[in-house]
Amino acid sequence: MPRHRFGLIAAAILCATHLPWALAQSPATPATWPSKPLRIVVPYPPGGSSDIIARAISQPVSAALKQPVVIDNKPGANGNMGTDAVAKSTDGHTLLLCDVGALAISPSVYSKLSFDPSRDLRGAAMLAYSPHLLVVHPSVSANNLGELVALSKNSKLDFAVTAIGSAPHLAGVAVEKATGARWEYIPYKGGSQAISDTIAGQTQVLMNGMLATLPFVQSGKLKVLGVSKATRVPLLAQVPTLQEQGVQGFESGTWQGVLMPASTPPAVLAKLSAELTRIIRMPEVRERLVAQGAEVHTMNPAEFGAFFERERRHWATVVAQGGVKLD
Incomplete structure (x- = not known):
């Protein structure tokens, strides 16, 4: 066989054997994502605020993105165990739904974290506040x-x-x-x-x-x-606020949002953000949550990131004043 034909055949075989790997490694785009079932990790036990919201949006998200959605409760270490699993995930289809305030607190409370929320996660959409x-x-x-x-x-x-x-x-x-x-x-x-x-x-x-x-x-x-x-x-309406009862300037609550690993392509994050925002504003979803005491409160990825950094600074001050520290 002529040398040049052997070289062409070898090159073709090499391309064929590496094609699946190349496709698997190619970055997701809004047109191709999601390509398999989505997993929403809730880093707390069932029955809490984040779990309630995850279950309220799971079916609409599945219908919108045409993929099954699985809720995975992974409690432990004040939410850090499930959050760490998402931060380290590489499948491109694992989401974190959690109390963003709690996530912003962790870097100040824990002297050692196996992840850095600001570095390892990106906010897709804020959903609700209570x-x-x-x-x-x-x-x-x-x-x-x-x-x-x-x-x-x-x-x-x-x-x-x-x-x-x-x-x-x-x-x-x-x-x-x-x-x-x-x-x-x-x-x-x-x-x-x-x-x-x-x-x-x-x-x-x-x-x-x-x-x-x-x-x-x-x-x-x-x-x-x-x-x-x-x-x-x-x-x-008959219950006074804590500010009315003398705790001046005090306000606190739970902010539920969805995050993904920092490696997620921005275009995919934007697509997810748009769908989540549309879904949480759907009358049937909004009314269900409002009736339970949650306010629909949306933010896009850029707004989410700015909010997270404000929360992180705020809670760092509170933690320092309270002397709360965990190893």
Whole structure:
């Protein structure tokens, strides 16, 4: 066989054997993405605010992007375990849906993290916000923040938190410092577990996102004493804000957003952002969430990134003031 023909055949074989690898390594584009099922990682147990939102959007996302959507609850280490899994994922089809505030807190609270949220993740879209509710077990005699603070000064009250260093924990620390209250913080592995133990009377006080907590207030299983928002919320119009009750300038809550690994092509991130924003604004989705106490609050990737950095700086100050640090 002539040498040049052998060279052409060898080159053809080489191209053929490397073609699947080349296709697999070629970057995703909006036209080709998604090419397989999507996995939404919620780094908390089922039943919390992030889980509720993930399940509210999963079917519409599946219909819009023409791929199955799987919700994967991966709790652990105050959300860091599931977040780390997404930050290190390379399949291009793994999403993180979490409390963005909690994510912004982690770099200040943990001396060692296996990921850097600012470096390893990119925000696709902000979806919703719900303020924290300050609630107590119905047996607690206090009917407002002042009475609760007075009770705590007589004897420390068990204060359930989703985790040490979480946004509800730091909100509790802020209220404690502003009022002179005395809490004994009891950490849990997620909001749903903290709620369950407060309902059972194992703990007396809880601050948690309104989205997950409101149903238990409405059923009488928990008593609400305040809302951590600048203005009252329509669903609880009779409940004063914590600012009205003397905690000046105080506002806290849970911000649910979707992120992907930093390696995600910007065009894919933009496509996902547009679809998520459209879906969360759909009347049936919006009305379902609003009825549960969440406000639809959207941001595109650029707005999301700027918001995250503001949150990171804000919580770094709160953490430093509260002296909260975990290894």
